[in-house]
């Protein structure tokens with residue numbers, strides 16, 4: 178993973194959030210407060226703008242910058258959660274241009290930051306339900322000798338499956354938990370935006 | 385959707401500009417996202433700071449002024465503000481004695497205020513947080529993010545604000561804020577969903593003859609749905625939920641707020657208050673003070689929330705202390 182590719186990833190995420198903002202907002206209207214699409218779109222377009230004038234020396238610096246920008250521009254639950262994830266991923270990287278295994282470790286640090294902050298576990302109907310299976314698939318592919326492109330593709334598929342699998346779940350964290358059993362039957366907006374982030378990664382590393 | 389908007393995107397900055405123009409007692413810093421008192425407070429005063437998503441006006445900006453908040457941080461519509469806003473506000477209003485954050489219990493608000501408190505500590509500003517979680521429609525359990533913060537926020541900001549104005553220290557101001565929260569419980573009922581400017585249509589479909597019981601203030605659906613019933617029956621079920629709380633178990637003196645969610649006429653709020661008063665009288669509780677009006681709204685949602693706070697002489701005297709803000713003003 179190099180700096181140019183990471184930039185493209187952030188750009189692709191911003192495009193995906195713009196394209197899917199209405200869908201994310203509709204998902205959030207059903208079990209939340211109808212702001213997730215606007216939140217993610219605002220955050221990643223701010224990240225792209227911030228990167229325009231930023232010349233990082235490493236992928237880590239770039240990801241940290243993205244994290245800080247998300248924290249400063251999103252608000253809501255997703256701002257601190259996604260922002261801390263990108264920041265933790267950036268800080269976990271020690272080499273300027275990590276290989277696939279190092280990149281996986283950084284993504285793991287991101288998930289750990291989300292769980293440390295929001296205390297969600299698998300099955301709570303949150304970001305974690307897409308993020309955790311994505312990393313499992315990523316690791317499995319690398320373990321089987323696959324490269325970054327294959328690992329990212331499998332992670333994207335697993336994240337998307339994970340997001341779909343939130344439909345029958347009852348939310349135990351965040352706003353949707355206020356609905357109790359009425360949260361069942363709806364796909365979680367945060368898990369859906371996580372799936373978009375992994376899909377964007379797969380797209381840029383596997384053009 | 386019919387709304388007074390120039391564009392949906394500019395609703396917050398246009399509204400903030402209007403607040404600044406209407407209320408010379410406020411200083412509105414659009415860049416920093418901070419509403420604070422125009423007049424500087426005295427050195428040594430503990431500062432009281434709150435914030436949250438917009439769309440709940442007059443909460444919080446309308447409660448900035450003498451005897452209440454020193455600053456408020458408005459987020460986007462229904463979205464908690466970002467840590468940078470609270471940090472800028474804390475730096476602007478702290479006078480060497482620390483800052484109390486009044487935070488409504490929502491994941492977004494909690495996380496953003498927590499990050500702001502860490503940033504403020506890095507800058508040498510001492511922060512204590514009062515978490516408001518008064519809404520009994522949500523059970524506080526491992527199955528939820530905990531009870532929501534709603535109407536009691538007004539009571540916390542008024543009473544803690546009065547104590548801060550009198551010169552109490554950081555621990556005392558935060559302490560009384562927590563005590564008010566523990567003594568307060570709320571419940572809300574919606575007659576219609578609300579429409580955010582960005583979404584452009586109601587957050588949920590509600591047939592003409594049905595109501596949502598146990599809603600929050602962000603347009604999310606409530607605990608359940610039922611047929612519209614006479615006000616007396618709706619209020620009775622809301623009051624049952626409130627008065628079942630151990631915090632309000634023994635009768636005594638109470639402060640009561642019947643709050644409009646934004647789209648309900650004052651006349652109907654008085655109909656609700658009448659039922660609340662009758663039920664409290666049955667219980668042997670005495671209404672010592674009351675508020676009826678739109679204080680914690682949910683954009684254009686029709687509906688009402690009821691908040692009851694068990695009050696002792698100290699809380700009542702702080703309640704009566706002078707306050708001069710756009711939305712609450714007395715004792716001057």
Ligand SMILES: Nc1ncnc2c1ncn2[C@@H]1O[C@H](COP(=O)(O)OP(=O)(O)OP(=O)(O)O)[C@@H](O)[C@H]1O
Pocket residue numbers: 205209210212213216217252253254255256258291294295296297302303304305350351352365366367368437462463464490491492493
């Ligand atoms: N504790 C948590 N851990 C992980 N993810 C969470 C947690 N709480 C909420 N989320 C995720 O956040 C998503 C909602 O994000 P959104 O941007 O809509 O913020 P919000 O909850 O509306 O914030 P706010 O409370 O300020 O309005 C949910 O769909 C869920 O996936």
Ligand SMILES: [Mg+2]
Pocket residue numbers: 205209210211212213253352
């Ligand atoms: Mg939301």
